[in-house]
Amino acid sequence: MKKLINSPENVVLESISGLGAAFPDLVKVHFNPNYIVRADAPVQGKVGIVSGGGSGHEPMHGGFVGKGMLDAACPGAVFTSPTPDQMHEATKAVNGGKGVLHIVKNYTGDVMNFEMAADLARAEGAEVEAVVIDDDVAVKDSLYTAGRRGVGTTVLAEKIVGAAAEQGCTLKEAAALCHKVNAQGRSMGMALTSCVVPHVGKPTFDLPEDEMEIGIGIHGEPGRQRMKLKSADEITEMLLTPILEDLPFQNGDNVLLFVNSMGGTPGVELFIVYRKAHEILTNRGIKVSRSFVGPYITSLEMAGASITLLKLDDQLTKLWDEPVHTPALRWGV
Amino acid sequence: MKKLINSPENVVLESISGLGAAFPDLVKVHFNPNYIVRADAPVQGKVGIVSGGGSGHEPMHGGFVGKGMLDAACPGAVFTSPTPDQMHEATKAVNGGKGVLHIVKNYTGDVMNFEMAADLARAEGAEVEAVVIDDDVAVKDSLYTAGRRGVGTTVLAEKIVGAAAEQGCTLKEAAALCHKVNAQGRSMGMALTSCVVPHVGKPTFDLPEDEMEIGIGIHGEPGRQRMKLKSADEITEMLLTPILEDLPFQNGDNVLLFVNSMGGTPGVELFIVYRKAHEILTNRGIKVSRSFVGPYITSLEMAGASITLLKLDDQLTKLWDEPVHTPALRWGV
Amino acid sequence: MTTITADQIIAWIERYSIRIAEQKEFLTKLDSDIGDADHGANMHRGFQAVLVKKAELQGKDIGALLKIVAMTLISTVGGAAGALYGTFFLQASSVTTGKTELTPGEFLLLLEKGLAGIVLRGKAAIGDKTMVDALHPAVKACRRAIGANEPLDQALAQAVAAAEAGLQSTIPLMARRGRASYLGERSANHQDPGATSTFLLFQCAAETLTTNH
Amino acid sequence: MTTITADQIIAWIERYSIRIAEQKEFLTKLDSDIGDADHGANMHRGFQAVLVKKAELQGKDIGALLKIVAMTLISTVGGAAGALYGTFFLQASSVTTGKTELTPGEFLLLLEKGLAGIVLRGKAAIGDKTMVDALHPAVKACRRAIGANEPLDQALAQAVAAAEAGLQSTIPLMARRGRASYLGERSANHQDPGATSTFLLFQCAAETLTTNH
Ligand SMILES: Nc1ncnc2c1ncn2[C@@H]1O[C@H](COP(=O)(O)OP(=O)(O)O)[C@@H](O)[C@H]1O
Ligand SMILES: Nc1ncnc2c1ncn2[C@@H]1O[C@H](COP(=O)(O)OP(=O)(O)O)[C@@H](O)[C@H]1O
Ligand SMILES: [Mg+2]
Numbered sequence A, B: 001m002k003k004l005i006n007s008p009e010n011v012v013l014e015s016i017s018g019l020g021a022a023f024p025d026l027v028k029v030h031f032n033p034n035y036i037v038r039a040d041a042p043v044q045g046k047v048g049i050v051s052g053g054g055s056g057h058e059p060m061h062g063g064f065v066g067k068g069m070l071d072a073a074c075p076g077a078v079f080t081s082p083t084p085d086q087m088h089e090a091t092k093a094v095n096g097g098k099g100v101l102h103i104v105k106n107y108t109g110d111v112m113n114f115e116m117a118a119d120l121a122r123a124e125g126a127e128v129e130a131v132v133i134d135d136d137v138a139v140k141d142s143l144y145t146a147g148r149r150g151v152g153t154t155v156l157a158e159k160i161v162g163a164a165a166e167q168g169c170t171l172k173e174a175a176a177l178c179h180k181v182n183a184q185g186r187s188m189g190m191a192l193t194s195c196v197v198p199h200v201g202k203p204t205f206d207l208p209e210d211e212m213e214i215g216i217g218i219h220g221e222p223g224r225q226r227m228k229l230k231s232a233d234e235i236t237e238m239l240l241t242p243i244l245e246d247l248p249f250q251n252g253d254n255v256l257l258f259v260n261s262m263g264g265t266p267g268v269e270l271f272i273v274y275r276k277a278h279e280i281l282t283n284r285g286i287k288v289s290r291s292f293v294g295p296y297i298t299s300l301e302m303a304g305a306s307i308t309l310l311k312l313d314d315q316l317t318k319l320w321d322e323p324v325h326t327p328a329l330r331w332g333v
Numbered sequence C, D: 001m002t003t004i005t006a007d008q009i010i011a012w013i014e015r016y017s018i019r020i021a022e023q024k025e026f027l028t029k030l031d032s033d034i035g036d037a038d039h040g041a042n043m044h045r046g047f048q049a050v051l052v053k054k055a056e057l058q059g060k061d062i063g064a065l066l067k068i069v070a071m072t073l074i075s076t077v078g079g080a081a082g083a084l085y086g087t088f089f090l091q092a093s094s095v096t097t098g099k100t101e102l103t104p105g106e107f108l109l110l111l112e113k114g115l116a117g118i119v120l121r122g123k124a125a126i127g128d129k130t131m132v133d134a135l136h137p138a139v140k141a142c143r144r145a146i147g148a149n150e151p152l153d154q155a156l157a158q159a160v161a162a163a164e165a166g167l168q169s170t171i172p173l174m175a176r177r178g179r180a181s182y183l184g185e186r187s188a189n190h191q192d193p194g195a196t197s198t199f200l201l202f203q204c205a206a207e208t209l210t211t212n213h
């Protein structure tokens, strides 16, 4: 295992310490239980937006705490959902009197722990809503399974709902908006390499030099299918086609195209994928009116990429463009 | 070789196409010769700022083209300096009547090709100045060598000089400011893994599981020294100590601390390095007044990190804070 | 009639903490194949935190000490296992409040409540390839044996056997709950990590609850 | 007295383009050890672009055709090699304008000018572990032989031998110019890639400039 770490046990603690030291004007890091809040939390009269999940997906979620996005993030151990006490404390810390929205990625652990946290907070009289993000078309949805995973759309939901909260929407409105973003967003990812979970010390799976995994999630798990390595254009097509069919996205739609690095894939390659995705969409009469390209929801150092497509309307577009000021995302301010 | 590419020959072309497609409001991509200019170039009455170098360092330089930073970037083949005709065309395209500054990283190829381009432009009557960035303390400087390499400080110089140009400074002032940033910036980097140059198809060097390279540049070249893998804290100290001694940075200084990923090192690790660097500086009475953390000057998918320290004064701090709107860097707008 | 003392419950928890430490790599290996390679680390983190609180457990009634175990797991494990094992022990604690020893029938109630909590929380049915596949048959074996007034050591021996059979039954299954379900058909031919840790829990129960320490 | 025709110059350039294609991997390997693994690709890209223009070269005087070679290299190679070989051919062109054939003395002048251009541009001295270590002795050998009125084929044979000796001499050296200089002591015990491509240039000259095609 080759990583810039001191010990597997301290990865999360030291990393969020670093985040806090780097951006003291934006975030405050609380330890034991661990959570990251806006430096000015709680913001009175504003709905609090809380997310969280296992670590290893940086900048998500800690890097998205700040004005116009999250009020708090709860980092779990690497790839392990955080615990209810973290979420509960974070919820209390950001409740400015208008209630708190939990944005939860659809993983059994995350969902159950957030449920327990919401129960704790409600027992103390707080108003809490939770919206589960499940946008990964690689996973077949069914009542009898855990359903789809929450992946790239989570980041877009955090930005858009964060903007609405900043503008003073109610908790109900925030939850409805988050459901809407989730309903209009679809994602799919692939891996060229496995990642190495620090406490494991070796790759989660072995992938031969000439093979790739298609339909992966963000936890280093194998994908739906392993196959021979293909060209960037073919891979882009394989990721985008199921996304396009699933909603479906149609001729005339406006979309936000989000091409994401799984961590180890550098910018030069991401833009090759972006180029092909843009071409496919344009050929179908779908207008890419917003673009988002970079490592925003990662799997440690995994090489690979995911594509997220969000159908935009005026409301979503305006909220996407609203100012945001977080360690990892900043514009308009 | 596992990369999201179509063919080694097309990497640069397709990647800059993607950049252009993603950010049509910010940049225009010109092919043959290849260069990327601000969508509104030339800006009349503004000094043009041009940089360039081999590709594979994304987002540098193409991702830094836009308001408040570069007017144009010239991407060479991967790790190969661009050619004088690219630079010459880019220079013409951004000359708004106040002359053009070339920001050149100190590599023999870059320096010679930019010299030839400046000769061509001057022969046509354009006012051109060039400033060479050479901030890498890993390389011993001497009159009888190629001197230090240009690394992380380049990005900071592009931001700061870009801001000054936006405010209407003269070419002479821009050049003087660029010299100042270069004089006050120092960097050092290390690698955990080699990168794979696309047309080579295999790692530039082999690095055993338990070893690392210290004092690397950004072209996949081996470093000054190979040694046993150490902890993140020890590595941070090894990078920062020669930087601190070189200028030297002193108790009471204000600095910008830039912790950079070489491409394959994810955010979670970068902040572990940041944390230790911040601690070392604080212990020495050096105040980190600005922070910059992420993959901004990379070596393809190389895992590793570099640290850049820039001594700040009011002028540099204000210019750093000025609005910038480029594909890879955006704030205040 | 044999009873189970609070000290035996502590011994059970302690033995299980050690067993988890021993089996950490194996559990993680199982979770690498069809999950995210953290089940061993998760369980180990939680039960090490429980071990640290051993002094606090001593002298408490069973409900109180199980509540400490539950809260410690809930606040240190995370993931599916944290919520599920935390719920198991929280429910187990709710029916043992104030008790310093348990009759076999009371111990059965503890298990029943724990199982019900896990099912309510995780909504898994038998055959979904989860810890329920080991837990449910183990509880059922206890229910039968204790209902038939068989001695506790025999009841627990049968529970261990049933848990092991349940664990084996997960191997061919395609997962329908939890992270392994994302793998679809690729989840088959792998043993479920959570069912494995549940089997170990019964194994440790059999080793500790029927002898005095 | 033998002269060198424009067609022979074209044959030289063409032969060299093929040689570079053959030696591409080797040049890149040398540049991996002490540079950035692109010298082979750089030279190949440039000379393939020259080959594409072969029809344009034909019928031109030597100065004009060398100028096309120079400009093509300058605009396609990049890196140190692009600037340096580009300068070499640009300078070579400047002293051959209008000429359709070259006497040995004129050919020597071409080399002298090319060398001077490279030294002016790159500021490397002998012993800095660059292409100059091959180029300088090769030009010197020509200077002596042609000055002594030895036949051109012998002059070129001696130039090749001198270039090869110069190339070998780079192996133990520590680089003081170019990218290899960043490696400090680690640059020793490696053959310089640029000196190698320069040696090949003379090798191809000897193969093409002394026979008629
Ligand atoms: N809905 C569920 N009901 C019961 N058990 C479940 C459920 N989901 C997952 N599990 C169990 O949890 C185990 C995984 O635990 P762990 O790896 O610690 O958590 P995570 O899946 O969050 O990484 C699985 O092997 C399975 O036995
Ligand atoms: N200043 C210099 N003068 C002469 N030759 C040089 C100089 N710098 C580099 N070279 C030559 O250029 C070669 C490297 O060329 P190449 O790899 O194509 O360019 P780059 O170093 O820009 O990647 C070196 O092997 C060396 O012979
Ligand atoms: Mg997990």
Ligand SMILES: [Mg+2]
Pocket: B054, B079, B080, B081, B109, D036, D038, D079, D080
């Ligand atoms: Mg190069």
Ligand SMILES: [Mg+2]
Pocket: C031, C035, C036, C037, C038, C039, C079, C179
């Ligand atoms: Mg797991």
Ligand SMILES: [Mg+2]
Pocket: D031, D035, D036, D037, D038, D039, D079, D179
């Ligand atoms: Mg080179």
